Amino acid sequence: MAFSFFGGIHPKEKKELAEHKAVQVFPEPDILVIPMAQHIGAPCKPLVKKGDTVTMGQKIGDNEGLCVPVHASVSGTVKAVEMRPHTSGTTMMSVVIQNDHQDTLCPEIQRRTIEQVEALSAQELMGIIREAGIVGMGGATFPTHVKLSSGMGKVDTIIVNISECEPYIVADDLLCREYPAQIISGLKLVMKVLGLKTAHIAMENNKPAAAKALKWELAPKDGITIDILPTKYPQGAEKQLIYAITGREVPSGGLPAAVGCAVFNAATCKAIHDAVYEGMPLIRRIVTVSGDIVMDPKNLLVPVGTCFNDLLEAVGTRENPYKVLSGGPMMGASQYDLAVPVIKGTNAVTILGAVNKYVVEQSRCIRCGKCIDACPMKLMPVLMYKSLQSGNIEEMKAQNLMDCIECGCCAYTCPACVPLVLGFKAGKQHIRDAALAAAKK
Ligand code: SF4
Ligand code: SF4
Incomplete structure (x- = not known):
């Protein structure tokens, strides 16, 4: 039996841009960047060093605890083990592989x-x-x-x-x-x-x-x-x-x-x-590369470690991108550096043009309540935002800020363009920081 959850929105789907495009195997790039953290939990420790040769599917990083290993997605030579930009917005220890284009399979x-x-x-x-x-x-x-x-x-x-x-x-x-x-x-x-x-x-x-x-x-x-x-x-x-x-x-x-x-x-x-x-580890995945300024949207079967730059080149854009997201426009993360690689959780690269740019002179709540009707978690976004402005952690918790799933429905419906989700992300971090500080006392 199907039930309908509370709230939610109906944004324009825009799936027609890529839904009729069969999956294409993306030509393997010359350089692949494999981050040691592609999962929730402890990052992997590299198991290879600069100059080592690696085979396709070989384990190149692992750790104990809440962790899964990472593998080479192509065969070749380790060019570097160093910090590289990551889709999370930080830098991450990564194994950089020079592809030999032989696809020599790991014997294991x-x-x-x-x-x-x-x-x-x-x-x-x-x-x-x-x-x-x-x-x-x-x-x-x-x-x-x-x-x-x-x-x-x-x-x-x-x-x-x-x-x-x-x-x-x-x-x-x-x-x-x-x-x-x-x-x-x-x-x-x-x-x-x-x-x-x-x-x-x-x-x-x-x-x-x-x-x-x-x-x-x-x-x-x-x-x-x-x-x-x-x-x-x-x-x-x-x-x-x-x-x-x-x-x-x-x-x-x-x-x-x-x-x-x-x-x-x-x-x-x-x-x-x-x-x-x-016997094949997770080294490839399908990525939708689409967006309103993309000339030829595609669904690509991509080796993990392929850089976003390579994907943008493959689809072409009609203008300079205003925004490139890892994921979709509602919950995706904006990327400041297109040298970031595709990781195991990257289902899409969404490329948006300047038409999506808007400047809000002054975003003041007009108390229309639309955000409350839209919130699928039955939260009160307008009151949550008020608690953020007060800076009072207890008030934020009382408004169940940690239950926010950052879906963006509230911000999508807000006629005053109040930056609700940005605020909620920051507020959740304040609560986590406060808990950490209290634990250290
Ligand atoms: S972002 Fe958070 S507050 Fe806004 S609608 Fe989604 S769950 Fe509700
Ligand atoms: S939708 Fe925007 S303007 Fe309306 S109550 Fe919520 S925050 Fe205020």
Whole structure:
């Protein structure tokens, strides 16, 4: 049964720019920059040094704790191990590889037969998923083996998230149309690890071809249902999706497992299939490169470590970009340096022109309440913003600022152009800093 979550907005989808473009294999660049942090948790420590030769799929970074390894996405020579710009807006220790264009495969990469896969235990599967460096590929980048292990025995509902509700982005849509069997295969492995006989695939109703392709791969005995949801932003946000599918509300500050749910991205499911059956770690992903000034929007199968500059060159722009985002226009992160590389969580590069530039002379709230109606988390953005202006941490907490998912619905609807989301991001950081300072006392 599908429920409709509170609030949300209907921005122009602009998916028509790239939704009819088949996935193209992007020609491998000469230089690739592989950051040691592409996931939530402890960054990897480099396992190679300048001058080393590496093979495609070789592990080049790892660490203990909440971490997954990173791998070379091409074969070649390590040109440098140094700090490089990262899509998070900081610099990050990275392994820079000079591509030899030989694609020499790491000898440890071995395929498994169906019989070998069937004989694997849940623990063995999680080990393979960890060693393949798999993270949530919708952008969250949480290590998948940790989500699986923490969900064992607690989760009764698996949801594959194919909402892809941000404007312009169609990477998952194309993935479903071109690799439906691999997605279903990866999902069945997730079901095996979590010991469940059923699962949901949740899609917005603007992807009929993807739904058809997936349905074609399913048999009634699989226990997998496809739930078609109305198109509404942010349908793909975990808490909103869980409500839409199950009617369960994740409590404030809680995780999906608190209501028995685990949500996986479609690309993550395919990566699980690739790792288990092909032995292939996560070294490539589909990226939608689109935007209102892009001459030839594309869906590209890109090696991790490809720089944004190379992607911009591949699609061309009609004017100098005003903004280049890692991700979509609602929640994507603006990039100040286009030397940043594609990482495991990069589903799109969105390139916007000067028409998106607006200068707000004075943004003063007119108390219209539109932001309250739009907030899918049932927050009071106008009061949250007021608490920010007071600078009072306790007041910010009382307004549940930490529950803000930074979806941008409030700012999108605000007629006074109050910079709500920017303020909320800063406010959340103040709360975290204050908690850290209190812990050190
Ligand atoms: S950005 Fe935060 S406050 Fe604004 S609508 Fe989204 S969840 Fe609500
Ligand atoms: S939408 Fe903007 S102007 Fe209206 S109440 Fe919210 S912050 Fe104020």
